[in-house]
Amino acid sequence: QAQLVESGGGWVEAGGSLRLSCAASGRTLSRYTMGWFRQAPGKEREFVAGIVASAGTTYYSDSVKGRFTISRDFAKNTVSLQMNSLKPEDTALYYCAAKSRIGIISSRGSYDDWGQGTQVTVSS
Numbered sequence: 348q349a350q351l352v353e354s355g356g357g358w359v360e361a362g363g364s365l366r367l368s369c370a371a372s373g374r375t376l377s378r379y380t381m382g383w384f385r386q387a388p389g390k391e392r393e394f395v396a397g398i399v400a401s402a403g404t405t406y407y408s409d410s411v412k413g414r415f416t417i418s419r420d421f422a423k424n425t426v427s428l429q430m431n432s433l434k435p436e437d438t439a440l441y442y443c444a445a446k447s448r449i450g451i452i453s454s455r456g457s458y459d460d461w462g463q464g465t466q467v468t469v470s471s
Contacts (some may be wrong), residue, residue: 349374349445349460356441356465359433365467367428369443376419377401380446381426383417384455385439385467392442394453396428406452411437433469440464 355367369381382397396417397406405417416429426443443462450457 349379351443351445351460351462353441353443353462353465356467358468358470361433361435361469361471363433363469364429364431365433367430367441367443367465367467369426369428369462371424371426371445374445374447376421376424376426378447380452381417381419382444382446382452382458383426383428384442384444385437386442386464387439390439392455394455395441397452398426399452400426408453430467433467435469435471437467438469439467441467 350372352370359365377400380399383395384392385395386392394408395411396415398417400419414432419426442464444458445460446458
């Protein structure tokens with residue numbers, strides 16, 4: 348089981364940038380597919396971005412494509428989410444997740460381990 352700890356959330360004005368990081372311990376990152384999800388108040392948790400750590404293949408939701416970039420650092424055993432051109436609708440609690448079994452990368456049910464989340468607030 349991987350332990351995941353997110354950091355980097357905060358408050359930013361619309362158009363600004365934030366970089367989230369997820370530190371993974373207990374397992375080697377290259378054996379996992381990693382995902383970022385977010386959940387706004389009153390809404391379901393939704394997929395934001397994912398990366399097959401070994402291959403570096405990335406996936407994005409349509410709402411963030413072209414603005415967000417997911418990446419991984421094997422040396423630090425971390426996954427990051429660079430968020431640019433932020434919009435008020437990006438405001439949410441952002442979660443890092445890891446999965447080691449076959450499943451749809453954008454489905455939260457495919458993931459085994461979750462972090463506690465980090466809050467991102469974008470003001471208009």
